Amino acid sequence: MLYRPDEVTETLRMVEAEHLDIRTVTLGISMLGCPSKDPAAIEAYVFDRVTTLARNLSLAAAEVEEMFGVPIVNRRVALTPMSLVLEGAPPDAYPRAAEAMDRAAAEVGVDYIAGYSALVHKGATPGDAALMRSYPEVLAATSRVCGSVNLASSRAGINMEAVSVMGRVFSEVGRRTPNASGCARLVVFANAPEDNPFIAGAMHGVGEPEVVLNVGVSGPGVVLAALERHRRLDARTDFTSLAETVKRTAFKITRAGELIGREVVARLGPPVQFGVVDLSLAPTPARGDSVANILEAMGIERAGAHGTTAALYLLTDAVKKGGVMASSSVGGLSGAFIPVSEDAGMVDAVRVGAMTLDKLEAMTSICSVGLDMVAVPGDTPPETIAAIIADEMAIGVANHKTTAVRVLPVPGARPGDTVNLGGLLGELIVMEVKPHDVSRFVGLGGRIPAPLTGLRN
Amino acid sequence: MSKKVVTEADIEALARDGVVEVVRGMIVTPLAREYASRRGIRLVYGGGSVPSSEDIPRDPHSGAKGPAAPDLPALVTEEVSRALSGLTGSGERSIPEGSPVRDDRLPAALQEARDQEPARAVVVAAGMNRPGVAAAITSAVSDCGADIQDISQTIVSDFFSMILVVNLATLHAGLSFRTFKDRVESAGRDIGAETAVFHEAILRAMHRV
Structure with a gap:
């Protein structure tokens, strides 16, 4: 046999029963x-360029x-940061460009179409400032446009x-x-990657x-x-064998992802080139397609409990090693x-109180990307939201990694309330924010300098 | 003439007596096609500039020039209606029969990619054992002209399972992979075996280094 029956059934099982899918193909x-x-x-x-190329x-x-029986969940488009x-x-x-x-x-x-973005990690030009100011209007007036702002980098500081x-x-x-659903289309970064296929x-x-x-993938x-x-x-x-299992699985998923990406590129033809495979394990609201459940399968009762970060x-x-x-x-x-x-799984963990904003923040320092799709009460002061962002930026800058914040201040919501955004965006439990005043700190202005480790030359 | 993207908004302006003439270099967006068909505006191709030979895709199997594989219009239709259903919130197909959307042509690059497709598929079938189950599936495969290169078949208690590796290079002219997949999968289902057909390349990618 060219392929062993167990190899064939493994592939089939991954697709049919275990939600193996390509999360997105994104045309930049x-x-x-x-x-x-x-x-x-x-x-x-x-308009002409997007409609022609995509x-x-x-x-x-x-x-x-x-051809492969593997679903491609999303097709998306990303543009050059529009501030440029x-x-x-x-x-x-x-607003007209948006x-x-x-x-x-x-x-x-x-x-979704992304790229209504600006890069301001060291400072903003008048154009950058105008773009940032336009977000409320633009996100309210559109339904597919996504924006992002790079606020910090390990070379420039925050x-x-x-x-x-x-x-x-x-x-x-x-x-x-x-x-606050417009906030789902807005994200701020430290060390934003230039080839990220994931919305927003x-x-x-x-x-x-x-x-x-x-x-x-x-x-x-x-x-x-x-x-x-x-x-x-x-x-x-034991832990070593767990890591080994994850690594092997990630290898197979990534191979499938690259194959599918290249096949799509072949069909699009020049000038489209194949870019990258992003190895992120991206969950969907479907049961069994949850990152939190993986942590729980390792023996943690609820995601967010002590041990979650490890x-x-x-x-x-292990995912990175297999993928690379x-x-x-x-x-x-x-x-x-x-x-x-x-x-x-994360929604469940928040609901029972195992997962808090603080634990999420700790998790982002070790590997995950950021405080993503987190709901807070709508009356949270803007300074407090800025401080939440600043904490994430600090983690990213100091650790030379990407961190991000996508936070939804839901008007009228109290901690513990459920907000349903529908579809792929899923359901949110509003999280508790510390009530203490941080406005004097946030209002200091200027830039927090880059870390010593940014000076590597 | 430079390329011109014809959008929903342009259709009305371009229409003369309910007809929009599409000349070479024009790109009519899916939404524009949908709009035109809803308004009963016909899209007419050609005019002074009849599509040249490279505009008419070759059939992937026979090499003959002619319309694209028969499944393509359905695909386009599905894609467009999916996009539209996102807009309106209704999941229903909104492309009427006879819509110009059903008339799309493959771009050359797409055609080229099809021609280079790896030529083998894998058929997996499993279900309760009964007389004729293997025959039903293998004859569906050979009826399409595909050649069976490898078979693994086992029966465990009452359960039947079979894996075929088939060569698609000999597939009957004009038959697309999609049609092959549909026919074999429904032949399997008809006799009570869950059947899946997919391209071999994914197995190679996942299991061979």
């Missing part, structure tokens, strides 16, 4: 060639899906002025969109080629099932990220 498109600063011209350029994305993805394209354009160009992005995404049948602005922006977006933080960095397809369900099988079959389970470290490290062996094109975030609302 450079917008740097925009020839004009005229709002109408920018609008036309954005028009076959859905079709190609559907074909590849059919819009710099110097009049104020009305900002609206063009929204329309283009609808035309080509993608649910731009605290911008942190404080984004604290206010999150509050404002929360007020202006139902259940996707962007097409300035170092990227013209058009590139990045793939986000998934498969918490597959890892979970592998761990459970391993435990059943092998009485001598378990998450083991998991992420499988592909030479690994990039993006490539860390387990746990958008709280999109992971049924």
